[in-house]
Amino acid sequence: DTAVSQTPKYLVTQMGNDKSIKCEQNLGHDTMYWYKQDSKKFLKIMFSYNNKELIINETVPNRFSPKSPDKAHLNLHINSLELGDSAVYFCASSQDRVPYNEQFFGPGTRLTVL
Amino acid sequence: GESVGLHLPTLSVQEGDNSIINCAYSNSASDYFIWYKQESGKGPQFIIDIRSNMDKRQGQRVTVLLNKTVKHLSLQIAATQPGDSAVYFCAETLVNSGYSTLTFGKGTMLLVSP
Numbered sequence: 001d002t003a004v005s006q007t008p009k010y011l012v013t014q015m016g017n018d019k020s021i022k023c024e025q026n027l028g029h030d031t032m033y034w035y036k037q038d039s040k041k042f043l044k045i046m047f048s049y050n051n052k053e054l055i056i057n058e059t060v061p062n063r064f065s066p067k068s069p070d071k072a073h074l075n076l077h078i079n080s081l082e083l084g085d086s087a088v089y090f091c092a093s094s095q096d097r098v099p100y101n102e103q104f105f106g107p108g109t110r111l112t113v114l
Numbered sequence: 115g116e117s118v119g120l121h122l123p124t125l126s127v128q129e130g131d132n133s134i135i136n137c138a139y140s141n142s143a144s145d146y147f148i149w150y151k152q153e154s155g156k157g158p159q160f161i162i163d164i165r166s167n168m169d170k171r172q173g174q175r176v177t178v179l180l181n182k183t184v185k186h187l188s189l190q191i192a193a194t195q196p197g198d199s200a201v202y203f204c205a206e207t208l209v210n211s212g213y214s215t216l217t218f219g220k221g222t223m224l225l226v227s228p
Contacts, residue, residue: 004157041122041201043158043218056215090157100146100209103216105157 003027004106006091012112013081021076021109023091031055032074033092033103034066043090049074050096081113122201124223133191133226137204137219142185144206148216149178149189153200161189161202191224199226 004025013019025032033056034046048056052068063079078085091106127133139147145166150158164171164178164187171178177190187204201223205216 041152041221043203043221045215045217048215092157098209100163102160102163105159107155108157 004091004093004104006089006106006109008109009107010110010112012114014114015081015083017081018077018079019081019111020078021089021091021111023074023076023106025072025091025093025104025106027093027095027104029093029095029104030071031094031096031101032068032071033094034074034076035090035092035105037088037090037108039087047074047076078111081111083113086111086113122221122223124225126225126227127194129194129196129226129228131194133189133194133198133224135189135191135202135222135224137187137189137222139185139187139204139206139219140217141206141208142182144208144217146207146209147178147180147187148205148207149176149187150203150205150218151198151200152203152221158203194224194226196226196228199224 007022031050033048035043037043046060047066049068065077068074088108088110090108092103094101094103148163149161151161152158162173162176162178164180169180175192179188201221203221204219207216
């Protein structure tokens with residue numbers, strides 16, 4: 001009965017590869033997010049989707065492309081991986097885009113680029 | 115586990131003590147604030163929130179204080195338990211922006227000794 005799930009939990013890959021991280025939520029929420037947490041634990045929003053539409057796109061390299069096939073899924077595809085992409089990536093969801101609605105976070109995907 | 119040399123501000127307390135974690139937020143226009151708890155290997159978890167028209171809000175064992183004059187938030191945890199050991203983040207947002215874009219603070223690690 002996991003609310004927000006991500007796969008894989010760990011991802012180790014070589015520079016230059018393309019990889020995807022999947023996220024699913026079973027809360028019936030219509031807004032989903034991707035966050036990046038660096039080695040200093042700093043957590044920053046990358047993208048937000050509401051009803052499959054992109055509503056927030058922070059200054060993220062265009063090598064990162066989110067895809068939302070439906071309201072319950074928001075996948076993150078990363079092209080030409082670089083060393084600096086190594087981080088923990090968190091997916092989150094909330095009911096609607098209203099800030100007062102709690103965001104529920106997934107367990108994270110630790111990406112290591114060698 | 116945590117990275118060596120993480121350099122997060124750390125608060126070490128004994129079980130049963132009261133803990134106070136502080137946060138300076140950045141945007142004087144922010145009008146909604148949230149505290150999150152992140153245990154090792156997990157995603158952030160909502161603890162308590164406060165709107166800018168309040169200066170104090172209490173939950174179960176936790177109290178959040180807001181001082182808008184100096185842009186300061188604090189989280190007080192009463193009778194701290196080993197299970198409270200985690201990294202704590204404050205987050206701010208501007209409700210009128212219409213989007214749930216949270217800006218996270220740097221995080222404070224709380225270590226509770228039995």
